[in-house]
Amino acid sequence: MAMPTPVNGMITDAVTQANVSVLGDAPAMAMGAIFQSLSHSTGILFENAVSSQQQLNIAAQASTNQGVIQIYSVPPMSAAVATSKIANSDVPDNMLSLMTALRATTS
Secondary structure (H helix, E strand, O other), X not given: OOOOOOOOHHHHHHHHHHHHHHHHHHHHHHHHHHHHHHHHHHHHHHHHHHHHHXXXXXXXXXXXXXXXXXXXXXXXXXXXHHHHHHHOOOHHHHHHHHHHHHHHHHO
């Protein structure tokens, strides 16, 4: 100590050591806070991914239901005509591309 003070030297040493301890612990506490923040953000990321997958599954089920409803609502003769027209067009290729893209996003 540079100047004599009315406070006991043992008290000032204890306060100084406590301050040094706080400064020494600060980096570890900061890293702990960063790791907690990172793990929380990662948890939210996975929650959002699961929610997105659920929404995509709902959309896929709804589109499948609409397709089945359309298939069952068409009379047999017009279905045969439509099937022959579709078979001679590029619709099957487009449908296969769409199904491949949908499976790629849900996997």
